[in-house]
Amino acid sequence: MLELIDVHKTFNLGTINEKKALNGVDLQLEEGDFVTVIGGNGAGKSTVLNAIAGVWPIDSGRILIDAEDVTGFPEHKRAAVLGRVFQDPMTGTTATMEIQENLALAARRGKRRGLSWGITKKERKEYKELLAKLDLGLEDRMTSKVGLLSGGQRQALTLLMATLKKPKLLLLDEHTAALDPKTAAKVLELSEQMITEHNLTAMMVTHNMRDAIVHGNRLIMMNEGRVILDIRGEEKKKLTVEDLLKKFEEVSGEEFASDKALLG
Amino acid sequence: MLSLIPVLGALDVTALVRALPGNVSQGLIWGLMSIGVYITYKILNFADLTVDGTLATGGAVTVMLILAGYPPVVAVFMAFLAGMTAGFITGVLHTVFGIPDILAGILTQIALYSINLNITGGRANQAVSVDQFNLFVSLRYISKTILVTGLITAAVIAALYWFFGTEMGFTIRATGCNPNMSRAQGINTSRAKVIALIFSNGLVGFAGGILAQYQGNCDVNMGRGAIVIGLASVIIGEVIGEAIFGNKLNFAARLLFVSVGSIIYYIVISFVCWLGLPSIDLKLFSAIVVAVFLAVPYLKGKSKNSYRRAAKGGAR
Numbered sequence: 001m002l003e004l005i006d007v008h009k010t011f012n013l014g015t016i017n018e019k020k021a022l023n024g025v026d027l028q029l030e031e032g033d034f035v036t037v038i039g040g041n042g043a044g045k046s047t048v049l050n051a052i053a054g055v056w057p058i059d060s061g062r063i064l065i066d067a068e069d070v071t072g073f074p075e076h077k078r079a080a081v082l083g084r085v086f087q088d089p090m091t092g093t094t095a096t097m098e099i100q101e102n103l104a105l106a107a108r109r110g111k112r113r114g115l116s117w118g119i120t121k122k123e124r125k126e127y128k129e130l131l132a133k134l135d136l137g138l139e140d141r142m143t144s145k146v147g148l149l150s151g152g153q154r155q156a157l158t159l160l161m162a163t164l165k166k167p168k169l170l171l172l173d174e175h176t177a178a179l180d181p182k183t184a185a186k187v188l189e190l191s192e193q194m195i196t197e198h199n200l201t202a203m204m205v206t207h208n209m210r211d212a213i214v215h216g217n218r219l220i221m222m223n224e225g226r227v228i229l230d231i232r233g234e235e236k237k238k239l240t241v242e243d244l245l246k247k248f249e250e251v252s253g254e255e256f257a258s259d260k261a262l263l264g
Numbered sequence: 265m266l267s268l269i270p271v272l273g274a275l276d277v278t279a280l281v282r283a284l285p286g287n288v289s290q291g292l293i294w295g296l297m298s299i300g301v302y303i304t305y306k307i308l309n310f311a312d313l314t315v316d317g318t319l320a321t322g323g324a325v326t327v328m329l330i331l332a333g334y335p336p337v338v339a340v341f342m343a344f345l346a347g348m349t350a351g352f353i354t355g356v357l358h359t360v361f362g363i364p365d366i367l368a369g370i371l372t373q374i375a376l377y378s379i380n381l382n383i384t385g386g387r388a389n390q391a392v393s394v395d396q397f398n399l400f401v402s403l404r405y406i407s408k409t410i411l412v413t414g415l416i417t418a419a420v421i422a423a424l425y426w427f428f429g430t431e432m433g434f435t436i437r438a439t440g441c442n443p444n445m446s447r448a449q450g451i452n453t454s455r456a457k458v459i460a461l462i463f464s465n466g467l468v469g470f471a472g473g474i475l476a477q478y479q480g481n482c483d484v485n486m487g488r489g490a491i492v493i494g495l496a497s498v499i500i501g502e503v504i505g506e507a508i509f510g511n512k513l514n515f516a517a518r519l520l521f522v523s524v525g526s527i528i529y530y531i532v533i534s535f536v537c538w539l540g541l542p543s544i545d546l547k548l549f550s551a552i553v554v555a556v557f558l559a560v561p562y563l564k565g566k567s568k569n570s571y572r573r574a575a576k577g578g579a580r
Contacts, residue, residue, distance in 0.1 A: 053448070074452075075447040075448070076446075076447045076450050076451055076452045076453070077450075079447065079448055079449060079450035079451075080450055082448075084448045086448075091442070091444055091445060092445055092448070093442070093445060094437070094438045094441045094442045094445055094446075095441055095442065096437070096440075096441045097434075097437060097438065097441065101434065104434065105434055105435075105438055105446075105449050105451070106449055108431060108434075108449075108450070109449050109450040110450050111450075113431035113432050113434070113435050113451070114430070114431055114432060115427075115430045115431070115432055116430060116431055117429060117430060117431070118429055118430055118431050118433060118434035119434075161449070
């Protein structure tokens with residue numbers, strides 16, 4: 001489904017701020033994989049997601065989605081097969097447009113956008129039903145501007161937008177990190193529900209080790225721009241946070257750049 | 265200011281009233297241009313300074329074509345196309361060559377100054393007489409001008425209302441508000457920007473064509489400060505529209521209020537001239553008006569949220 005082959009990326013090459021962000025990432029995802037991604041600050045977790053999404057071109061290596069080489073595709077072209085939710089709730093939606101208009105934008109991902117109506121009557125009905133399922137009361141506020149919603153509501157909407165047109169790959173970039181614990185739990189539950197319901201292949205970056213263990217069928221740990229740990233199936237189910245910390249020390253030869261906060 | 269008071273008594277109020285229809289027709293024409301500015305400034309979030317050049321280009325193209333014997337309708341259509349080309353160039357400078365928005369606009373604007381002089385055969389202005397040609401607006405026929413430009417404004421608003429409700433219109437609105445999200449939703453934001461600049465400048469070029477017919481000539485300097493007048497109209501219209509209708513203002517009404525803003529702008533200008541402001545100070549006055557209208561919402565927000573207020577213990 002997704003294949004990363006020896007992906008490298010260095011930021012600010014040749015300057016004092018030079019940073020090797022990705023240092024030969026190799027990763028293969030099977031269809032239906034739900035991978036959680038953990039690692040310390042600057043390990044390259046979000047960078048991997050951005051590389052897949054094509055936010056910038058990579059320096060070397062290949063990126064294949066569903067056997068198609070997308071390495072040379074710009075961000076808006078790759079969007080056709082990707083669903084994305086970001087850390088900042090403000091970034092995933094368009095504040096000055098209505099809730100239903102935002103959904104309509106997402107529904108046309110990967111399609112040519114011409115001079116037919118930006119949103120149709122039939123769509124409005126569909127969106128109302130989908131919003132009702134979120135159980136946030138948004139179905140009664142379809143024509144409200146998204147800027148009026150709370151962070152949690154916006155994140156739930158972004159999630160719905162990301163999965164509205166079934167993506168080949170769903171990328172969740174610490175999408176609950178900016179929410180209060182209760183809302184974060186709700187959005188996470190919603191994510192899990194959508195991934196199961198649509199049988200999506202997904203990658204979720206998180207700072208919370210417990211979440212990383214509980215969710216998904218596979219867990220990867222990154223350090224210094226590389227995947228240093230890849231645990232799946234039964235082995236993952238038995239994992240504990242302590243195991244993870246120990247494994248990190250074994251593999252990287254250093255202590256996890258963390259504190260108790262990371263334990264969740 | 266005090267010295268003005270005895271002067272006021274001597275002022276002729278009927279002169280002010282007599283000027284009103286002229287202000288309205290002028291406001292409607294500049295309103296068309298201001299709607300073009302609205303597309304870039306408000307929807308695309310792009311301060312496009314191309315318009316100062318584009319307006320004069322539209323005027324030059326129109327006058328030269330009419331003088332060459334083309335019907336005025338064809339001439340303003342060509343002015344529209346010429347404006348679109350200017351917008352396209354600014355768009356390419358910005359999206360392909362990475363030049364910041366304001367600078368890209370200024371570069372095109374300066375280039376257009378030479379181009380406009382080339383269009384007019386090297387002359388700073390060219391006259392086109394309503395007596396010789398069948399122009400569709402003229403300051404000699406004010407009521408006809410108001411009718412014609414009023415109908416054009418209505419048609420433009422209807423067309424834009426439709427366009428920004430289409431899929432392509434959605435891409436421009438989304439790009440203006442949140443380009444990162446737009447790309448994540450598969451929108452080619454560079455393309456959206458270029459399209460918006462093309463239509464905006466097309467409309468400004470068209471307005472230049474109408475304005476040149478109205479004043480009976482084109483002038484290489486006729487667009488100087490156009491962006492300021494456009495911004496003034498957009499902001500005045502917005503303030504008044506929101507004061508009357510609050511948040512219920514829909515998109516078509518917002519565009520209509522841009523036109524209203526432009527008319528009010530010209531009434532105010534006419535009023536201050538009537539009060540005795542020398543015409544050489546008009547641009548200074550315009551700049552101050554726009555600065556004040558831009559500053560007030562910011563300062564109002566700040567007064568509710570300032571360090572000084574916090575220091576006082578947040579007294580209400």
